[in-house]
Amino acid sequence: MxxxxxxxxxxxxxxxxxxxxxxxxxxxxxxxxxxxxxxxxxxxxxxxxxxxxxxxxxxxxxxxxxxxxxxxxxxxxxxxxxxxxxxxxxxxxxxxxxxxxxxxxxxxxxxxxxxxxxxxxxxxxxxxxxxxxxxxxxxxxxxxxxxxxxxxxxxxxxxxxxxxxxxxxxxxxxxxxxxxxxxxxxxxxxxxxxxxxxxxxxxxxxxxxxxxxxxxxxxxxxxxxxxxxxxxxxxxxxxxxxxxxxxxxxxxxxxxxxxxxxxxxxxxxxxxxxxxxxxxxxxxxxxxxxxxxxxxxxxxxxxxxxxxxxxxxxxxxxxxxxxxxxxxxxxxxxxxxxxxxxxxxxxxxxxxxxxxxxxxxxAISRMNETGEVQTxxxxxxxxxxxxxxxxxxxxxxxxxxxxxxxxxTKPDRPGLVTWVYPFDTFHDYITQAPERLSVAFFNDWFIRSAINNGLPINTVASDRALIAGMKCNSQAYDHTILLSLVPDAETPLEAALLEHVKRGGKVIFYGPIDHASDAMLEVLNLEQASPIEGEMDVILAMELDYVLAGELPGKLMHRSLYSAGPIAHCLKNKADSHTQVLASAGDYPLALARNQRVAYVRGTNSSDMADKPKLPKIDDPALWMHGDILLRQALAALGIHVGFTRRDPSHRNPVMTVSRHENALWFAGYAKNSTAQWELAMPNEGGLPIMVQCDAAIENGKAIYQMPRAWRKECRVLVKQKHGTVGCSESCDPHYTVSCPDQHSDHAPVKRRLWVTGLEDATVTFLPEPGYEENTTFQVNASWPFVNGPFAELEHGDNFLGKTITAKSITGRVLISW
CATH class of the missing domain: 3.20.20 (TIM Barrel)
Incomplete structure (x- = not known):
């Protein structure tokens, strides 16, 4: 080091x-x-x-x-x-x-x-x-x-x-x-x-x-x-x-x-x-x-x-x-x-x-022009x-x-979400299209609020680096979801993003579509419509966040000045079976997903500067929905669920990053109010993330955590299982708790071991450390000295998260050794 x-x-x-x-x-x-x-x-x-x-x-x-x-x-x-x-x-x-x-x-x-x-x-x-x-x-x-x-x-x-x-x-x-x-x-x-x-x-x-x-x-x-x-x-x-x-x-x-x-x-x-x-x-x-x-x-x-x-x-x-x-x-x-x-x-x-x-x-990293991570x-x-x-x-x-x-344990691969920052595009505006500088303002404050509301972004690629990196290494972004402002028509950035989608890559687009090409609008299933702005009622297709007292607001205030213009689009083909509307205001889709690979969020800066404060004044979360929360709706539609339960709608949402090191996920978080619960799921990639030295309650297809104010945890295990319960946070009931404590190896050839307990007819997916894919074993309900099994049958794979090793139909506990 x-x-x-x-x-x-x-x-x-x-x-x-x-x-x-x-x-x-x-x-x-x-x-x-x-x-x-x-x-x-x-x-x-x-x-x-x-x-x-x-x-x-x-x-x-x-x-x-x-x-x-x-x-x-x-x-x-x-x-x-x-x-x-x-x-x-x-x-x-x-x-x-x-x-x-x-x-x-x-x-x-x-x-x-x-x-x-x-x-x-x-x-x-x-x-x-x-x-x-x-x-x-x-x-x-x-x-x-x-x-x-x-x-x-x-x-x-x-x-x-x-x-x-x-x-x-x-x-x-x-x-x-x-x-x-x-x-x-x-x-x-x-x-x-x-x-x-x-x-x-x-x-x-x-x-x-x-x-x-x-x-x-x-x-x-x-x-x-x-x-x-x-x-x-x-x-x-x-x-x-x-x-x-x-x-x-x-x-x-x-x-x-x-x-x-x-x-x-x-x-x-x-x-x-x-x-x-x-x-x-x-x-x-x-x-x-x-x-x-x-x-x-x-x-x-x-x-x-x-x-x-x-x-x-x-x-x-x-x-x-x-x-x-x-x-x-x-x-x-x-x-x-x-x-x-x-x-x-x-x-x-x-x-x-x-x-x-x-x-x-x-946890922050950038992608360079050869498609490599730089910290x-x-x-x-x-x-x-x-x-x-x-x-x-x-x-x-x-x-x-x-x-x-x-x-x-610094990042060595892009995180779950990579923000495509229009660095050259915005600088070109100042000399070629200064009237569009308000888009740059919207872009920054929209993503600022999205991070404050729990969107896990910690990797950035400039438009220049993305274009060059994809040419140099076409697979550089295969294991991350790109988050990009809708690119201008017939630009190299648009071409790179459309090609990435064509290859099966995942992208969440956001922002106005008034400079989008027909090809981009076809991918998003959108077309121009009469503009709307101001107060609007929002209908959500699924709930990600909950409060224990009161209700989350369903009203949104869209101020065109701070949000790069009004909302001015609608579905092109309402009968398209591949389009899932995630949020809408009347006939206007505020967020949608297509084929679990592409999503779109119009985006609203839920803040005001009427009194000319130094920084935009955020709308009261107890009274107004924040438009950036819809980015987590889009993320869930693409396979990564991040949700929170707060005691009161006025409480801030937690902030989270998810970086990667040696094929492990590294979750980090901060909650101003530590009574918040964290709900995580990756159903398409192995199930529910179980962090080392943590316990998770399994409810409604989510891993639910009660975390301290500040934390950082490694995750190499994901579990698919219907249910499980937790008593108090200090309890570790082997019948109901899914937990992942570090276990000293106690065996000379073994580098490390993890117990996963509380399993009920579960599918367990492990993210192996590079170089140990063939040396990893799963011992089911094993006893000391943990050398004779019984050993689970393993399936090796490769998905969005990286290399995987999976065992199915496990009840009780499993000792993963490598």
Whole structure:
């Protein structure tokens, strides 16, 4: 097992005696010793240092003995607006507090000495060359900044945390006679901020002996990187008139910066949103940024889910950014351990030591252009010190084993569902069809909500990668269900998807059909119809979800603005026996399936922006059906049932991923309300998944689980059986419980054994580990020492899940050994 890079992020707070080099070295030794068990697996180790907010770069004059304002605050160092209901300014958003009494003075020379110590001690402890990065943040959270808000407020053109609170990457500067390190003769009127930041960074990074620069909080990727409104979208109207102009301004920033700072690598946080949203609202040309040889690394997953629990937004945004990559680069996974400014430590408090924000994003993978799976190659940790500069040992001690286990079992095949992301298509819209950018907006938020409502998506393929991968390896997508926006007529993407369907592949299409070809409409059995929108009653052909109190709503609100137009289609041939309507509003099919291989969901973004919130406001699930839930209806029609029972309709649905490693399924989940029940079935592929170290109740053709808040489990066994019951969750009744505990082999030639118990005239399907297909045995109702059988007769096969071994008509228990 190996990693390309491990990055340890830290502030200057642990260096509370920065002129005492002995104390500085002790702090460095502690940091590297704590994280050595992970760093030893990495080819490269980095420390990303957060001295301030980037103003130390902007204001740098080349004087090593000049003091700079550093990040010694708790809370918002530069508040820009009053916080409601806080007249005494007690909240950290209203007024910051010092992290310690009399924080020490920091000069550039002291900073350079700390950086030198980090490199020396890190090399001694880890045995590798340590690279150290600097940081630039566009906002005012971390340190007081006279440069941004008093000397050059003209660069703050974004209203992210208040009016004129964030630096805009394509701002221009007013004249300034001050001699800066990169501008010894002062700043000329109209100098681009990219040029200024580039020259200042070049001087600062060189003088501090830093190795790279990090752009924080979406800097470089548009104007409003935290919200869905921007130059092209005000929350009520899309207006692409300025798209070419804004796109060029963003590219202009990158070009100007790179001319002034040509060689230092750039790492980025990226926005908190999706690629399509960034295009539709801010005209962010991510494709051109990736392809411009800027020596930049791919943005990681956003840390926002720790704050708001919106894992759908985190995973959707992550997949949309890694659908394509900068040339020759991989992509990182970033984990929120501590916050060095805002007085919280997510691992200890927000996550409560639950690992869902490791399990879910580490299940993510992408497909490359040869049809192969690619996973993250780097870890980044925000941060290894807390808001008081402490570095609790419990955090690395608890987190590292979880990360290593996930690395050992990382995806090596596409998951059950692969999202086809129209990366090139959306970027082409900006120059060829800007009026269609609203489709990109719909696409991102629809899938975000689908993930939040339990759709198990954790593999992504760009339109470009899918087309190339299918040419290179026609079977690359045979064991996954493709999830794709209806492609435009007569495009290479349409041709690839139709050919995949023709070969027997499974696809769920979604979105409007107004640009679909006749061939695609024939596959879907659809034709154009008079448009409808607004409130509508929905009839479902089957129920997937249940509530114990109250009722699930049957009304849907379709807002055309956020849903890529009205609903404007109907069945072409109502008498077609191969078409199953899964959901309808009057004569309009909202979801359908055909031949258990192709499905279609129109899609509704069940959210509103009438009040212009930063993010779309989700419709109350106690009052309104969410349109994205119909994607799970389509998935069930294609053979994978995922359902939930909640106590109350207001409770959130759980979030789930299903990845694959060595022919096993790896389920991971998170439930904000742990009273939710999970219902799973794969009737066409072996039956009901029985996860290792779990018990399942068999009811109505479903495996029913009561899971903790966060979990990750392996599954190699599926069972077909009519019924079975479970007492309490801690009981394991051998007559009624289907369970799958790990059994130590107790036999030298055997690598591993699994008991499957509680079977009643059952068909048991096993997903064998590669290389052990012929060495696997099933012993029925065997006794210790489990060497003499009796052995079941086995059938070897290959289906959607992969290689299988099956035994039939088993009652009691079976010991599977390999």
């Amino acid at each position: 190996s990693l390309n890079v491990v990055t340890l992020e830290m502030s200057l707070k642990p260096f509370d005696q920065p002129t005492d080099m002995g104390k500085v070295e002790q702090t460095c030794f502690k940091a590297f010793t704590q994280w050595h068990p992970l760093c030893k697996y990495a080819d490269h180790v980095q420390v990303l240092l957060w001295p301030a907010d980037g103003s130390e770069i902007l204001a740098y004059k080349g004087d090593m003995d000049e003091a700079f304002e550093w990040a010694y605050w708790l809370g918002f160092a530069n508040p820009h607006s009053d916080v409601p209901n806080d007249p005494q300014k007690v909240a950290l958003h209203s007024q910051p507090r010092l992290y310690m009494d009399n924080p020490p003075k920091m000069t550039y020379r002291i900073l350079a000495n700390i950086i030198d110590a980090i490199k020396r001690i890190g090399n001694k402890v880890i045995g590798k060359t340590i690279q150290v990065g600097g940081t630039f943040d566009p906002g005012g959270e971390f340190a007081r900044s006279t440069f941004k808000y008093k000397e050059h407020p003209e660069i703050c053109i974004a209203n992210t945390m208040g009016v004129n609170s964030f630096v805009g990457c394509y701002a221009t500067m007013n004249a300034d006679e001050t001699a800066y390190a990169g501008f010894p003769n002062g700043i000329e009127q109209g100098t681009s901020f990219g040029t200024f930041l580039g020259k200042q960074s070049q001087a600062f990074l060189a003088d501090m002996n830093l190795d790279y620069l990090w752009f924080s909080n979406g800097f470089g990727f548009g104007l409003e990187t935290w919200g869905t409104c921007g130059p092209l979208f005000d929350g009520q109207h899309f207006d692409a008139t300025r798209a070419p102009e804004v796109r060029q301004k963003i590219l202009g920033f990158w070009n100007d910066f790179r001319k002034a700072c040509p060689d230092y690598p750039i790492e980025t946080r990226g926005t908190n949103l999706g690629t399509g949203t960034d295009l539709a609202t801010d005209a962010v040309p991510l494709r051109e940024i990736y392809e411009s040889n800027l020596n930049m690394y791919t943005p990681p997953n956003s840390p926002w889910a720790a704050l708001d629990g919106d894992f759908g937004l985190e995973l959707m945004g992550y997949m949309s950014r890694i659908a394509e990559l900068p040339t020759g680069k991989g992509f990182p996974f970033r984990f929120y351990v501590h916050d060095p400014w805002w007085l919280n430590s997510p691992w200890l408090d927000r996550y409560g030591r639950d690992a869902h924000d490791i399990y879910l994003p580490m 993250h190659d780097a870890f980044q940790f925000l941060t290894i010190d807390d808001s008081y500069g402490r570095m609790p040992e419990c955090c690395p001690n608890e987190i590292i084993p979880i990360l290593l286990r996930c690395m050992e």
